[in-house]
Structure formats: structure tokens, C-alpha cells
Amino acid sequence: MGHVLDAVGATNQSMGGAGTALPLDAMGALQWNPASITGLRHAEVGFSFAAFGPETSIESSVEAGAFGPGTPGGRLHGSTKSDVGISPIPTFAATTGRTDSPWSFGLGAFAIGGFGVDYPVSSQNPILTPQPPDGFGFGAIYSQFQLMQFCPTVARRFESGWSVGFAPTFNWATLAIDPFSAAAPNADGRYASAAHGDSAWGIGFQAGVFYESAEPGWNLGVSYKSPQWFQDFKMNGWDDTGGARQLQMDLDYPSILSIGGAYTGFKRLQIATDIRYIDYENTDGFQSAGFDANGAVTGFGWDSIWVLSSGVAIDVNDRLQWRFGYTYNQSPIDSANIFYNSPAPAIIQHHLSTGFTREVADGWMCSLAYKHGFQNTVSGKWWGSTGEVAGTRIASTLATNSLSAGLTKRF
Numbered sequence: 001m002g003h004v005l006d007a008v009g010a011t012n013q014s015m016g017g018a019g020t021a022l023p024l025d026a027m028g029a030l031q032w033n034p035a036s037i038t039g040l041r042h043a044e045v046g047f048s049f050a051a052f053g054p055e056t057s058i059e060s061s062v063e064a065g066a067f068g069p070g071t072p073g074g075r076l077h078g079s080t081k082s083d084v085g086i087s088p089i090p091t092f093a094a095t096t097g098r099t100d101s102p103w104s105f106g107l108g109a110f111a112i113g114g115f116g117v118d119y120p121v122s123s124q125n126p127i128l129t130p131q132p133p134d135g136f137g138f139g140a141i142y143s144q145f146q147l148m149q150f151c152p153t154v155a156r157r158f159e160s161g162w163s164v165g166f167a168p169t170f171n172w173a174t175l176a177i178d179p180f181s182a183a184a185p186n187a188d189g190r191y192a193s194a195a196h197g198d199s200a201w202g203i204g205f206q207a208g209v210f211y212e213s214a215e216p217g218w219n220l221g222v223s224y225k226s227p228q229w230f231q232d233f234k235m236n237g238w239d240d241t242g243g244a245r246q247l248q249m250d251l252d253y254p255s256i257l258s259i260g261g262a263y264t265g266f267k268r269l270q271i272a273t274d275i276r277y278i279d280y281e282n283t284d285g286f287q288s289a290g291f292d293a294n295g296a297v298t299g300f301g302w303d304s305i306w307v308l309s310s311g312v313a314i315d316v317n318d319r320l321q322w323r324f325g326y327t328y329n330q331s332p333i334d335s336a337n338i339f340y341n342s343p344a345p346a347i348i349q350h351h352l353s354t355g356f357t358r359e360v361a362d363g364w365m366c367s368l369a370y371k372h373g374f375q376n377t378v379s380g381k382w383w384g385s386t387g388e389v390a391g392t393r394i395a396s397t398l399a400t401n402s403l404s405a406g407l408t409k410r411f
Contacts, residue, residue, distance in 0.1 A: 026095040
């Protein structure tokens with residue numbers, strides 16, 4: 001789903017992120033549809049922790065003379081793996097409600113997205129050779145983008161079975177990119193290096209509707225998460241003379257429309273499917289990629305995408321539920337803009353997950369989930385200020401694995 005996480009918490013992860021119309025726990029409900037917290041059968045407090053491990057590599061080749069006569073003097077080709085290790089992803093959620101009141105309340109705090117690479121400089125891999133005139137590439141490439149969201153939520157249920165919900169969203173994010181190609185190069189033609197990243201706050205909102213039939217049967221849900229509008233990220237860097245230079249980037253989080261359906265009429269089986277639209281194209285920072293008149297990269301150039309998430313929950317017995325999930329999404333990055341996304345190769349399209357929840361004591365629920373993002377490769381041409389460079393190729397490859405564990409207390 002690009003840099004948008006497909007699920008929050010172990011329970012929602014095991015369902016492939018499907019949850020707009022099937023609230024199985026507070027974490028998934030608060031993330032995908034604020035109105036659906038009225039469908040939770042208990043007040044609850046839950047915490048989940050995921051260990052996320054990407055397997056990322058970048059490959060490039062340049063034919064002899066691709067950048068002009070004798071430049072380079074012979075064909076160059078290389079492949080390099082990213083040094084990024086396992087990243088921790090925490091999730092917290094709490095919901096409450098009373099059987100004699102139509103109102104429900106909740107609070108969620110969870111990671112909602114990110115990306116990151118750490119490629120060392122290389123003498124063989126052209127894209128990682130030093131910046132001109134010492135090489136042809138960007139040198140070592142490092143990026144880290146992490147987003148956390150906080151959502152105090154209120155929802156009201158009506159006798160008709162419909163519910164409405166609303167949540168203002170407050171966000172905190174950190175961003176680091178080196179070299180910083182979003183700003184014009186220094187006087188010597190090299191992109192500035194940033195001493196460190198920056199953090200920024202953002203705001204937005206989420207609203208939803210949810211329908212639950214009186215008897216087990218069909219559930220429906222629709223929610224809209226607005227763009228999350230962030231302050232500009234500002235980083236301290238330096239120019240070619242070693243002088244101070246402030247680097248700046250506007251990078252927001254895209255709006256997400258989710259439509260979901262679920263069927264709960266089987267005795268021990270629940271099925272849910274969500275369709276989402278993530279609007280990257282109209283989000284600051286993800287607009288069309290290219291070079292401006294000063295040589296700065298104008299954006300990541302991501303396409304807006306559709307996402308399909310489906311999950312099945314099976315009640316093995318009264319204390320154990322096993323789940324399976326699958327997610328497919330279009331890739332926001334294609335061959336035309338993979339060059340500009342060396343720091344952010346968010347190209348996974350197929351995700352498969354499974355997991356379970358076990359009641360270990362009175363009201364205490366333990367959950368575990370595993371997800372695999374199947375390897376995908378996108379390749380394209382090297383780009384210069386005048387367009388594609390003939391005789392060049394760049395390819396990014398990504399696969400992911402995630403293990404999540406959670407503990408919930410139901411009241």
C-alpha cells in the first residue's frame with residue numbers, strides 16, 4: 001500500500017487489514033472506521049508490538065558512453081542490499097461504552113506508515129557511486145520516515161442498526177533523507193548532505209458510518225480519513241564550502257477512502273472484505289517526479305492506488321480464534337519513476353497473513369500474527385535533467401516480513 005501500513009495490531013494484521021465492517025478489536029476498529037467501535041462487544045484496552053523486517057536491494061547498470069563519449073569508459077553494473085534492520089512498531093488502543101447508552105468512546109495511538117533504506121557507497125553499483133564529478137550516482141543513500149497517529153474517537157449507535165463516528169487525528173512524524181535531492185544542488189552540482197532528520201506535527205480527521213444487522217448477518221462500513229497535513233520538515237545541512245544550509249520538504253499523508261462488507265451469519269466463521277482508495281497523486285510530496293529549473297527533484301511521483309483486503313476468522317473453540325488474511329494493492333511506483341524512489345521503494349503488491357487470539361485468563365486475550373509481503377521488483381531508466389538516459393537501468397527489489405504480538409484486556 002505504498003508507505004501506508006495495511007494493518008494495525010496483531011488481530012487486524014491477521015485479517016490482512018480488513019476491518020471497516022468487522023470490528024474484531026479496538027485497534028483495527030479505531031484505525032479503519034471510527035463508527036465501528038459501537039460493534040465491539042466489550043470495553044477493552046490493548047497493546048500490540050510488531051517487529052517489521054524489510055529485505056531491500058537496489059541494482060543499476062550503465063553502458064559505456066551513456067553519459068557522454070568515454071563516460072564511463074566501460075560498462076558498470078552492481079547490486080547492493082540495504083542495511084536497514086528490524087523496526088519496532090507499537091500500537092495502543094482503548095474503547096469503552098455502556099449497554100444503557102448509545103455512545104461509545106475510544107483512543108488509539110499507532111504507527112500508520114513509513115519507509116527506509118540504508119545503502120552504502122559502492123564503486124561497482126552506478127547509482128551508489130559518488131556524486132559527479134567523482135562518480136555518476138548519489139553516493140550512499142539513507143532514508144527514514146515514520147508516522148504515528150493519535151485519534152480520540154466518539155461514535156453513536158442508532159436503533160436502526162446504523163452508527164456514526166468521528167475522530168480528529170493528531171500525528172507526529174520523523175523524516176531523514178540523505179543526500180537531500182528535494183532541494184537544489186549546491187554550487188558544485190552536488191546535492192546537499194543533511195546532518196540529521198527532523199520531526200513534524202500534523203492534523204487531520206476521520207469519519208465513518210457502520211451498519212450491523214440485529215441478527216448475525218451482513219455488516220457494512222464506510223470511512224474517510226482526510227489527508228494528514230504536516231508542518232514542513234526542516235533539516236540542517238551544509239553546502240560545498242562547508243557552510244550551514246537549511247533544507248526543507250513538504251510531505252503529507254494521503255487521504256484514504258475505505259468501503260467494507262462482512263458476513264457473520266455462519267456459526268463459527270466470519271468473513272470481511274475492504275476496498276480502499278489511497279490518493280497519493282493529490283498529496284504534497286508525492287506529486288509528479290522530475291527536476292525543476294534549479295535541479296531539485298519535485299516529488300516522488302506516486303500514483304493513487306486501489307487496495308483489496310480480505311480476511312476470514314474461524315472460532316476453533318470458545319477460547320481460540322484463528323484468522324487468515326490477504327491484501328493486494330496496486331503499486332504507486334512504476335518504471336517511469338523508480339529512479340526518483342531510490343530512498344522509498346514502496347513496491348510490495350501482495351501480502352499474506354495469519355494469526356490467532358487465545359483467551360488465556362478471564363478477559364485477557366493474547367494474539368499473535370505473521371505477515372509476508374511477497375518480493376516485487378520494479379525497473380526503469382536513469383533520469384537526467386533532459387529526460388531518460390539511454391543505456392542505463394535501475395531496479396529496486398523489496399520483500400517484507402512482520403511478526404506481531406498483542407495483549408488485550410476485555411471488561
